[in-house]
Amino acid sequence: MSRTEIKIGGLGGQGVILAGMILGRAAALYDDMDATLTQSFGPEARGGACSAQVVVNTERNLYPCVTRPDILVVMSQPAYERFVMEVKPGALVLYEESLVETHHLPEGCRAFGIPATRFAEELGRRMVLNIIMVGFLTALADVVSVEAARKAVVDSVPKGTEKLNLGAFEKGYEFGLDIKNRESSC
Amino acid sequence: MKADPMGVLVGAHFLDGDHACCEGALAAGCRMVFGYPITPSTEVVERIARRFPMVGGVFIQMEDEIASSIAIQGAAWGGKKVMTVTSGPGMSLMQEHIGFAAMTETPCVFVNVQRGGPSTGLPTLPGQADMMQARWGSHGDYEIIALSPNSPQECFDLTIVAFNMSERYRVPVMFMMDESVGHMTERVIIPESTEIDIEPRRLTRAQPSEDYELYAPEEDLVPQMPPVGAGYRFHVTGLTHDEKGYPVMNAWVQEKLVRRLVDKIRKNASEIAINQEFELEDAEVVIVAYGITSRVVQRTMFLAREKGLKVGVFRPVVVWPFPEDRIRELAGRAKAFVVPELNYGQVYYEVERLVAGRAPCRLVDHGGGALHDPADILKVVEEVLR
Numbered sequence: 040m041s042r043t044e045i046k047i048g049g050l051g052g053q054g055v056i057l058a059g060m061i062l063g064r065a066a067a068l069y070d071d072m073d074a075t076l077t078q079s080f081g082p083e084a085r086g087g088a089c090s091a092q093v094v095v096n097t098e099r100n101l102y103p104c105v106t107r108p109d110i111l112v113v114m115s116q117p118a119y120e121r122f123v124m125e126v127k128p129g130a131l132v133l134y135e136e137s138l139v140e141t142h143h144l145p146e147g148c149r150a151f152g153i154p155a156t157r158f159a160e161e162l163g164r165r166m167v168l169n170i171i172m173v174g175f176l177t178a179l180a181d182v183v184s185v186e187a188a189r190k191a192v193v194d195s196v197p198k199g200t201e202k203l204n205l206g207a208f209e210k211g212y213e214f215g216l217d218i219k220n221r222e223s224s225c
Numbered sequence: 226m227k228a229d230p231m232g233v234l235v236g237a238h239f240l241d242g243d244h245a246c247c248e249g250a251l252a253a254g255c256r257m258v259f260g261y262p263i264t265p266s267t268e269v270v271e272r273i274a275r276r277f278p279m280v281g282g283v284f285i286q287m288e289d290e291i292a293s294s295i296a297i298q299g300a301a302w303g304g305k306k307v308m309t310v311t312s313g314p315g316m317s318l319m320q321e322h323i324g325f326a327a328m329t330e331t332p333c334v335f336v337n338v339q340r341g342g343p344s345t346g347l348p349t350l351p352g353q354a355d356m357m358q359a360r361w362g363s364h365g366d367y368e369i370i371a372l373s374p375n376s377p378q379e380c381f382d383l384t385i386v387a388f389n390m391s392e393r394y395r396v397p398v399m400f401m402m403d404e405s406v407g408h409m410t411e412r413v414i415i416p417e418s419t420e421i422d423i424e425p426r427r428l429t430r431a432q433p434s435e436d437y438e439l440y441a442p443e444e445d446l447v448p449q450m451p452p453v454g455a456g457y458r459f460h461v462t463g464l465t466h467d468e469k470g471y472p473v474m475n476a477w478v479q480e481k482l483v484r485r486l487v488d489k490i491r492k493n494a495s496e497i498a499i500n501q502e503f504e505l506e507d508a509e510v511v512i513v514a515y516g517i518t519s520r521v522v523q524r525t526m527f528l529a530r531e532k533g534l535k536v537g538v539f540r541p542v543v544v545w546p547f548p549e550d551r552i553r554e555l556a557g558r559a560k561a562f563v564v565p566e567l568n569y570g571q572v573y574y575e576v577e578r579l580v581a582g583r584a585p586c587r588l589v590d591h592g593g594g595a596l597h598d599p600a601d602i603l604k605v606v607e608e609v610l611r
Contacts, residue, residue: 060410064239067412074239076410101523103409104596 042100043182045093046108046125047172048118054169055114059091061173061191062183066095068194069187073100088117095182110180112172113139114155131180133172151179151218158210167207170196174208178215185212228252228385228421231280240413242380242406243268246336247276248413249384250308252421255334256282257305259296261289261315264348265404266338269310294319298331302461304426304453306388308334313342313355316362324363325463326397327486330440330448332426334387339403341567341593351404352593353516354568359399360545366483368490370497371399371545373516377411383542389424390497394489395447401544403567405517405596426450433457439470440482446489490546499542500551504530508537509560510606513552513576515544517596518565524599529606536606544572552579561609565589565602585609 045062049055059076066074073096079089092105107127113119113134119141126132129147136152144150155171170192177188189208196204232251240248246269250258258277260270270284277284287293290311297307311319316337326333339355341347359371370390374383384400391398429449431437433456440448448468451457464472465479490497501519503526505511510529514522519540529536539555541548552575556562561584564573573588580586589605591597 060239063410067239068237074411076239077405078408100411101520101527102599103405103517103520 041097043095043110043180044105044108044127045095045110045112045176045180045182046090046105046122047093047112047114048088048090048122049114049169050118051087051089053114054166055089056091057195058112058169058173059093061170061188061195062093062095062176064194065183065187065191066093069190070183072097075100075103077103077105088115088121090118090122110176110182112176114168114172116140133176133179135168135172151175151215153211153214155211158214159207162203162207162210164203167204170204170207171211174211174213175215176211177208178212179219226423226425228418228423229254230418232256233418233421234415235417236415238413238415239410240377240381241268241408241410242374242377242402243338243408244272245377245380245413246310246384246400246402246407247272248415249381250334250388251276251280251282252381252415252418253306253385253388254423255306255308255388256280257297257300257307258283258309259285259287259293259300259307260310261287261293263290263312263315265340265407266310266312266336266402268407269336269338273310290315290318291322294322294335295325297333298322298326298329301331301333302450302453306332306392306426308336308388310336310338312338312340312348313352314345316355316358320358320362323369323397324365324367327363327367327369328365328463329461330395330486331397331461332391332395332450334384334391334398334400336384336400336402338407339401347594349404350594351517351596352567353401353403353518354571354593356401356544356566356568356571359401366487368487369396369399369545370394370490370543371401372499372542373401373544374406374542375516375519375540376406377409377413379542380406381413381415385421385423386499389422392424392426393447394493394497395427395450396490399545401516403517428452429457438468440466440468442485442489445493446485494546494548495550497543497546498548498551500548501538501540501542503538503540505537505539505555507535509535510537510609511555511559511562512536512538512602512606513541513562513564513572514538514566515541515572518567521597521599522565522602525602525606528599528603534606534610541572547572547575547579549579552576556580556583559584562586563589563602563605563609565591565597567591567593567596
């Protein structure tokens with residue numbers, strides 16, 4: 040059984056839930072795996088630390104909750120502070136490097152930053168930050184296939200914005216692949 | 226009969242439980258919903274408001290839950306399959322009309338996406354504390370059917386079952402979701418309409434006449450309904466009534482009517498029952514859990530089995546009527562029963578009553594607002610095995 044717990048954290052409005060939705064949809068509809076998306080859902084989530092939890096499983100995902108993430112994706116400092124201590128030993132931590140300063144990383148964690156805000160601004164829309172992070176995760180974590188993730192991006196974003204969002208996805212994905220190749224060659 | 230293809234959104238979807246419930250209602254043939262949106266059930270009616278008009282259906286946002294719960298019943302007698310959707314505070318307001326539906330044998334579905342209570346409680350967080358209210362929240366004596374889904378897929382599948390049962394037995398069916406199932410998103414497979422069985426309305430074979438009996442029961446104690454606009458003249462009342470449907474208020478008619486309302490569910494309980502069993506063959510400890518908690522305990526069972534403890538899970542999918550016979554059978558061979566639920570003991574006392582001292586029973590209570598920690602349930606399992 041292979042079960043992967045993913046937590047995505049950020050500020051309400053950054054598209055945290057949509058990022059979780061894309062990952063879950065990629066796994067559940069296009070990679071033939073089981074996926075469960077749950078979300079912190081409450082008035083306190085608006086503008087504050089907010090999160091989406093995705094459990095991806097090669098078998099039926101019976102227990103739906105994320106307890107100790109294998110992968111943490113963070114797009115805000117409060118989300119980092121709040122969630123980083125929850126991760127499993129050896130977890131993968133992915134962060135937006137102009138918004139998050141990492142410290143006190145649990146032992147054995149692999150942490151990688153990406154200038155996703157700058158990339159998003161270069162693409163002309165700051166709001167595609169979350170899609171860049173999804174691409175980054177797709178490259179660095181063997182959770183969902185890149186084909187599945189691309190299809191899920193197209194399914195999940197507003198009509199007419201597919202090209203912009205796929206561009207954002209590729210930007211994050213390529214940046215992640217570069218890191219992955221560097222890591223494997225050293 | 227099979228589902229109307231117009232209402233069936235065939236395909237694989239990534240949906241939350243609330244949205245899946247809407248699609249289940251459409252597939253079941255429901256075309257009229259009256260409701261008053263309330264968290265965490267709002268997404269059900271949001272989708273209904275968008276989807277129903279596309280298939281010739283109607284959604285009306287009513288002035289309140291009291292109006293919603295009686296308006297659907299007018300529509301049911303007008304020939305529609307109907308549903309209303311709410312959460313705890315709204316359910317409390319609907320109780321009077323749930324009794325009316327039970328007394329008048331009106332087929333209808335009440336969706337309760339449970340949140341923490343009492344009162345306004347925890348609007349955005351889960352609870353399972355409305356189970357006894359679902360069973361007996363209205364005054365007087367009656368029986369209903371209650372289902373408890375644990376995934377978005379089941380929110381689709383079992384909403385259809387809920388409609389079918391409401392038509393088959395002519396009772397209000399309580400669809401007992403909870404916040405975590407309602408807001409959880411997973412794959413939902415919606416099959417072709419030809420693969421979906423639909424229970425048609427039980428329409429009378431009697432001819433319209435002066436002597437027409439609105440409530441003449443069939444062999445299974447369920448009466449048939451008259452089609453509207455076909456010449457039948459009838460009276461539907463919440464007062465104690467005879468088989469013609471007119472008020473007759475005495476002990477004899479009361480005994481005949483209310484006993485039948487209760488018996489049509491109790492005597493058909495084995496036909497209504499839907500249970501799931503996991504690793505009960507060699508189980509020394511039986512965990513009884515329903516709804517979202519039935520998924521949490523899967524983790525407990527896994528952890529227990531890793532430690533070599535013989536633990537199994539019994540899950541009533543239909544919670545009311547309660548699977549009494551099966552619990553009695555299991556009580557004859559299990560060493561102990563553990564019942565976790567997001568309340569301070571509701572279904573637990575049913576288990577304890579049926580086990581009747583033959584094995585120790587332990588409640589793992591939880592006030593709601595979160596799910597149980599599977600390890601907490603495991604601790605209780607280990608204690609009872611000591």
